[in-house]
Amino acid sequence: MYSQLVERIDSKSLDNWSNNVYRVPGITAYGEDEFKALPHVRQSIKDEPYYSCLMQPYYEQPAVSWGPPVNASNKKPLSGIKLLELARAIAAETIGRVCAALGATVIRVSSSVNKELPIT
Structure with a gap:
C-alpha cells in the first residue's frame, strides 16, 4: 500500500515533506542515477567500488581448556x-x-x- 504511494513521488518532495513539513529526521533516499549525479560523488568516490574487503591476517592461538567452575x-x-x-x-x-x-x-x-x- 505505502510503496505504491511512495513510488509516485520523487525523492526531493519526499525529503521536503519528511524534514520540513512533518519534521521527521532522515536523509534523502536517492536512486542510483540520482546518487551518482551528486557533485561530491562525482568528485570523491566515482571510481570506488560499492564495497571493498581487506583480508586480515589470521592468528593461531593455542587451545585453552575450560577453567574450573567459579x-x-x-x-x-x-x-x-x-x-x-x-x-x-x-x-x-x-x-x-x-x-x-x-x-x-x-x-x-x-x-x-x-x-x-x-x-x-
Whole structure:
C-alpha cells in the first residue's frame, strides 16, 4: 500500500515533506542515477567500488581448556560468564543488569571523555 504511494513521488518532495513539513529526521533516499549525479560523488568516490574487503591476517592461538567452575553452588544460568559492558545507551545498560542478575560477572567500562547519555 505505502510503496505504491511512495513510488509516485520523487525523492526531493519526499525529503521536503519528511524534514520540513512533518519534521521527521532522515536523509534523502536517492536512486542510483540520482546518487551518482551528486557533485561530491562525482568528485570523491566515482571510481570506488560499492564495497571493498581487506583480508586480515589470521592468528593461531593455542587451545585453552575450560577453567574450573567459579562457584559450583551458584545455579544461576549465566554463572561463570564474564561480560564486558561498553554501552552508553539505556537498553544496553539494562541488558548488563539483567545478565548480572542471571549470574554473569559484568564489568562496566566508562570513559571520562565520552560521557554517558544524560538520562542514564
